[in-house]
Amino acid sequence: MNNEDVITQDVFENLQELLNHNEIRAFREAFLDHHIYDQTQFYLDFTDDERLELYSILSPQELSEIFENIDFDAVDIKPYLQEIAPEYLSAMFDEMSSDNAADILTNLNKRERRAIFSQMAPENVTEIRNLMHYDEETAGSLMTTEFVAVVANQTVSSAMTVIKATAEDAETIYYVYVLDNDKQLLGVISLRSLLISHDDTLISDIVNEHIIKVDVDEPQERVARYFRDYDLLALPVVSHDNIMLGIVTVDDIIDVIDDEAQSDYSGLAGVNTDNVNQNPIQSAAKRLPWLVALLFLGMGTASLIDHFDGLVSKASVLAIFISLITGTAGNAGTQSLAVSVRRISINDDANRSFFGLILAEIATGLVTGAVTGLTIFIVVSLWKGNMMLGLAVGVAMFCAITVANLAGSLIPVAMDRLGFDPAVASGPFISTMSDLTSVFIYFSIAGIFIHFF
Amino acid sequence: MNNEDVITQDVFENLQELLNHNEIRAFREAFLDHHIYDQTQFYLDFTDDERLELYSILSPQELSEIFENIDFDAVDIKPYLQEIAPEYLSAMFDEMSSDNAADILTNLNKRERRAIFSQMAPENVTEIRNLMHYDEETAGSLMTTEFVAVVANQTVSSAMTVIKATAEDAETIYYVYVLDNDKQLLGVISLRSLLISHDDTLISDIVNEHIIKVDVDEPQERVARYFRDYDLLALPVVSHDNIMLGIVTVDDIIDVIDDEAQSDYSGLAGVNTDNVNQNPIQSAAKRLPWLVALLFLGMGTASLIDHFDGLVSKASVLAIFISLITGTAGNAGTQSLAVSVRRISINDDANRSFFGLILAEIATGLVTGAVTGLTIFIVVSLWKGNMMLGLAVGVAMFCAITVANLAGSLIPVAMDRLGFDPAVASGPFISTMSDLTSVFIYFSIAGIFIHFF
Numbered sequence: 001m002n003n004e005d006v007i008t009q010d011v012f013e014n015l016q017e018l019l020n021h022n023e024i025r026a027f028r029e030a031f032l033d034h035h036i037y038d039q040t041q042f043y044l045d046f047t048d049d050e051r052l053e054l055y056s057i058l059s060p061q062e063l064s065e066i067f068e069n070i071d072f073d074a075v076d077i078k079p080y081l082q083e084i085a086p087e088y089l090s091a092m093f094d095e096m097s098s099d100n101a102a103d104i105l106t107n108l109n110k111r112e113r114r115a116i117f118s119q120m121a122p123e124n125v126t127e128i129r130n131l132m133h134y135d136e137e138t139a140g141s142l143m144t145t146e147f148v149a150v151v152a153n154q155t156v157s158s159a160m161t162v163i164k165a166t167a168e169d170a171e172t173i174y175y176v177y178v179l180d181n182d183k184q185l186l187g188v189i190s191l192r193s194l195l196i197s198h199d200d201t202l203i204s205d206i207v208n209e210h211i212i213k214v215d216v217d218e219p220q221e222r223v224a225r226y227f228r229d230y231d232l233l234a235l236p237v238v239s240h241d242n243i244m245l246g247i248v249t250v251d252d253i254i255d256v257i258d259d260e261a262q263s264d265y266s267g268l269a270g271v272n273t274d275n276v277n278q279n280p281i282q283s284a285a286k287r288l289p290w291l292v293a294l295l296f297l298g299m300g301t302a303s304l305i306d307h308f309d310g311l312v313s314k315a316s317v318l319a320i321f322i323s324l325i326t327g328t329a330g331n332a333g334t335q336s337l338a339v340s341v342r343r344i345s346i347n348d349d350a351n352r353s354f355f356g357l358i359l360a361e362i363a364t365g366l367v368t369g370a371v372t373g374l375t376i377f378i379v380v381s382l383w384k385g386n387m388m389l390g391l392a393v394g395v396a397m398f399c400a401i402t403v404a405n406l407a408g409s410l411i412p413v414a415m416d417r418l419g420f421d422p423a424v425a426s427g428p429f430i431s432t433m434s435d436l437t438s439v440f441i442y443f444s445i446a447g448i449f450i451h452f453f
Numbered sequence: 454m455n456n457e458d459v460i461t462q463d464v465f466e467n468l469q470e471l472l473n474h475n476e477i478r479a480f481r482e483a484f485l486d487h488h489i490y491d492q493t494q495f496y497l498d499f500t501d502d503e504r505l506e507l508y509s510i511l512s513p514q515e516l517s518e519i520f521e522n523i524d525f526d527a528v529d530i531k532p533y534l535q536e537i538a539p540e541y542l543s544a545m546f547d548e549m550s551s552d553n554a555a556d557i558l559t560n561l562n563k564r565e566r567r568a569i570f571s572q573m574a575p576e577n578v579t580e581i582r583n584l585m586h587y588d589e590e591t592a593g594s595l596m597t598t599e600f601v602a603v604v605a606n607q608t609v610s611s612a613m614t615v616i617k618a619t620a621e622d623a624e625t626i627y628y629v630y631v632l633d634n635d636k637q638l639l640g641v642i643s644l645r646s647l648l649i650s651h652d653d654t655l656i657s658d659i660v661n662e663h664i665i666k667v668d669v670d671e672p673q674e675r676v677a678r679y680f681r682d683y684d685l686l687a688l689p690v691v692s693h694d695n696i697m698l699g700i701v702t703v704d705d706i707i708d709v710i711d712d713e714a715q716s717d718y719s720g721l722a723g724v725n726t727d728n729v730n731q732n733p734i735q736s737a738a739k740r741l742p743w744l745v746a747l748l749f750l751g752m753g754t755a756s757l758i759d760h761f762d763g764l765v766s767k768a769s770v771l772a773i774f775i776s777l778i779t780g781t782a783g784n785a786g787t788q789s790l791a792v793s794v795r796r797i798s799i800n801d802d803a804n805r806s807f808f809g810l811i812l813a814e815i816a817t818g819l820v821t822g823a824v825t826g827l828t829i830f831i832v833v834s835l836w837k838g839n840m841m842l843g844l845a846v847g848v849a850m851f852c853a854i855t856v857a858n859l860a861g862s863l864i865p866v867a868m869d870r871l872g873f874d875p876a877v878a879s880g881p882f883i884s885t886m887s888d889l890t891s892v893f894i895y896f897s898i899a900g901i902f903i904h905f906f
Contacts (some may be wrong), residue, residue: 035663037682069684071862087637160648167649174627174644191644195613196620210488228711229490231522231704233686250703251684256752257707261714262795268721269791269880270784280816287788287817288824294784295825298777299832305773312772316765319772323888324751326776330783331747331881335740338722342715352880363853364740372740372748379752427880428720428784435776 015042024057031375032062042067055084060091067092068100073259073274078107090119097171098124099144099246102131103165140216142256143237143246144171149179151169152186153394157199163191172248175217175234178207185244187211213238216245220256221345227253263423264345268338270294270426294432301326301435308443315453317384318446321393322439324376327399329438330431332368336361336408337430343413344422357413358406365405373398388452396445400438407433468495472503477510485515493522501536501842508537513544520545521553526712526727531560543572550624551577552597552699555584592676595668596690596699596810597624601644602632603656605639610652616644624702628687631660638689638697640664663851666691669698673709680706716876717798721791723747723879747885754779754888761896768906770837771899774846775892777829782853782891783884789861790883797865797875807863810866818858826851841905849898853891860886 003432018027031039043066046054055063079145081089081104093101093116105113117125127145134140148170150159159176166326176194178187187207213236214223224234227250234247266273270290278286305312305322312318339360375400379392381387408430412422471480496519499507507515523530534542534557544567546554558566558581580598587593598813603612603621612629620626629647631639633860640660650659666689667676679688680703687700719726723743731739758765760774765771793814830847834840861883865875 033663035665035683037684076724113747149897164648167645171650192620195617195626210486212488228707230488231490231707233703249850250686250707254681254684254703254707254710255709257714261710265714265718265721265791265795268718269787271788271791273795280813280820283792283813283817284820284824287785288821290823291781291785291788291825293826295777295781295828298780301780302773302777303836305776306770309769309773312769316762316769316772317759319769320755320762320773322772322775323758323892324748324755324777327751327779327783327885327888328744328748330780330884332720332740332744334881335724335744338718338724339726339736342718342726349675354458360733360736364736367733367737368744371737372744375745375748398656428787431783431884432780435780439776 012042012045016046016050019046019053019057022053026416028057028230036065036069040066044070044075048109051080052083054358055088060088061095063088064092064095067104068096071255072103072107077104081108081112086115087119089116093128094120094124097146098127098131098146099142099252103141106132117384132217137220138216139214139218139220139235139237139248140245142220142223142248142252143216144245144249147234147236147244147247148176149244150174150176150189152178152180152202152207154203155199156194156197156201156203156206159189159194159203160199163194163250171247172234175247177236177244177247178203179244183212183244184242185213185238188236211236214248215240221260223248224253224256224260228257260345263421264341267421267423268334268341268427270428290426290428294428295338297429297432298435300380301432301439304436304439308439308447311443311447311450315446315450317389317453318443321380321396322442325393325397325400325442326435326438328372328397329404329434330333332365332372332401333404333408333430333434334427336365336405337412337427340409340412341422358410361405361409362402365402368405369398369401372401386453388449392446393442396438396442399441399445400434403437403441404430404434407437463499465495469499469503472499472506481510486648489518489522493519497523497528498774504533508541513541514548516541517545518549520557521549524708525556525560529560530557534561534565539568539792540572542569546581547573547577550597550599551580551584552595553872555581555887556594559585578590584659587669589788590673591669592667592671592673592688592690592701593698594827595673595676595701595705595745596669597702599699600687600689600697600700601626602697603629603642605631605633605655605657605660607656608652609647609650609654609656609659612642612647612656616647624700625687628689630697630698630700631656632697635695637695638664638666638691639693641689664689667701668693675707676701677709677713681710713798716874717794719875720874721787721794721880723881729770739870742774743879743881747881750882750885752890754885754892757892758896762898762902764896764900766902768899770842770906774833774849775895777876778846778850778853778895779891781825781850782857782887785818785825785854786857786861786883786887787880789818789858790865790880793862794866794875797869810811811863814858814862815855818855821858822851822854839906841902845899845902845906846895849891849895852894854886855889856894857883857887860890 015027015031018030031042034042041049043054093105105116110134131140131145146169148163148166150162163173163176174191175187176190176191177185180186187209188211189207191202193206212226212230212232214226216237216239223235224233232250234249236244237246237248262273271287376397377390380393381390384390411430416422428444468480468484471483482494487495487805496504496507500695546558559571584598601616601619603615616626627644629642629644631642633639641664642656642663648657665679665683665685667679667906669690669692676688679685685703687702689697690699690701692698715726724740826847829850830843833846834843837843864883869875
């Protein structure tokens, strides 16, 4: 990477020094010269005292840009807000884009919000209050209301005047939305096509009416899919009666895609990988709940083996294959789980036939089970010179894998149907569940074969 | 979703009918009216005969847009290219943006490429040939050479003239790059700031020289991180001597982020989840290699238990806890693996101290192992009324989890250091490995305690 602006510890320490020596002008110059992303990292890294100093040096407008860049998933923003004077906060939120302001303000309680709202511009308060009503993880919660709108009977040159006038405030000016007198969305024009059109052309002649738009309560995964499939920079959000409410922009969607991917990944691993830079005690505290819960589920498997203890005393050779069968079935279940979760997240509802999916997964389980079962039958028969033992282990493997495959695909589908996020179904959970059924299958089959060992 | 253009099976069948009845005009009108993404889906869904018909109906330019939208990771593009006449392909690639043309053409062999190149515009051939030299998954392989460039001593109005002239071809016109006479990159101006500046303003007065740029051989993950952190729409790519070579645009980065997430997810599950709509035989074929490989690794665990068979015959109660210990250690290892893979992908090299990471993970393992070991000690002591047995199981659990945690974090770090993608280290692999060590630890410890049972 050859950027000259790579941020080193030196740069940060230099800023701290300027701040602590009250060299306000030099500090402002050095600090504001950095990219807003880096300013934000500095802000979060400053000490409490340094931040208090900062509030007297930066304008509310300058701080608002920093707050727009804080990643709320990773940072608890509340203590920061509480150390700032309400008047300053009011001025800051007045400068901020309404979607970010609404997101940040949900972290405060009603009383704190009221103190801030009381000194803000009333139209901003109304806008923010409206945005705060939308459900989390919907188009409404992602959108901003700062977009550029024109009417159909305007000319290109008058539309350009509108764009120039709103360029400072709008979230993006690269798409211009065409509304009718009732604020209904008629179409879209890119700034690119405005630029290459003649000044006197009517908007209605160049508007693209094949517009891709989303309902305000559309889930964010679906919104992200539109961006991905249609290569969009922004997407208009409308009410149920097609009133244009706002736009979602691509930078917010990148965060959505990232968060969704991470939550799928975390789900599969059975651990939240959100914050990887914790101390060992915090890490352990994050992992233990799942681990201990699964430990108790595993106790079920242990007491099941206990139940079959008579079998093991008769033929201790049976103990040898417990972990092989539970392990392999667990691996097959994890694979099937991952494919199933991914299939649910990719496919549209239309393509999903519940029984079709289940049948396909049973068939896949039968094939993988047959191949694996046959392999282990041959290996065990040769190794132990006992074909009946090989047969028992092979048949048990076959059944255990078929069941694990079925469970691995059924559980996420069932969760999805019941309205839960299927990605929460974790690999460790499937493995531990499948230990239980595999052990039951193994010993039941071994019980039938035991007289032939 | 309230889009009026939702694509139903009816729409598709209607298009097929028009095509098969040779109603060319009606077909063109209906087909081209759809969004390019949907046109692409139709194209891929048509039969062979219908596609051949299509090539005589659509212009090379119209087909080029479809080809720009095909997802090469999911579709094998070669058969499609081979059914099209070379002259048509030449005309099509002449219309296409150079980065996509280069991506598509890598799927053909030299002879086929030469046939296409021979009838293309020489400057396009040179551009595409250059792009084909860049390593996969680097900034160079993602970039396009169609960007807008101006010089510093131009005025805003002359820059706007340049933009309007290149608007049709450029991949994005929303960032304009300022170059010196040697094509070195000096800075960037957004179209937004051009629009709000006075016509006579000099570019040098409004250029932003704090430009974020990447080297042509920068890995794509790092490029994606810039987009995410700095909310970019496009990012300039430069050579080692700061010559501007091209730009990467946000739509390509969304695909990168998506692919990376999916490959992390697939890695963790031990199965490639790229194509989820396969028939059961194909699915099984995809899952079996891993499964059978791990089965043989699992045989190692089985023969280790066999080695301890004397212990099991003496105390068949030992068999009860095999799957509990291997299962729990496997779960802990999977968690630790996921956190470690994620940490590697997020953190910069600068923040990574090999031994610091390992020490932290050992500490986390010790804490989780201690809590889990203590829990199982209490449960087993009470259940079996045998504190020595409880102690043996508890200590074994403690050791097995500490080792699994260490392995789960060491393996991806080691892979990363050796230049492999750490995300390939899969959960099932870690579980199966940890079965082996857990069984060894368990029986070794049980062997010490066995006289007290």
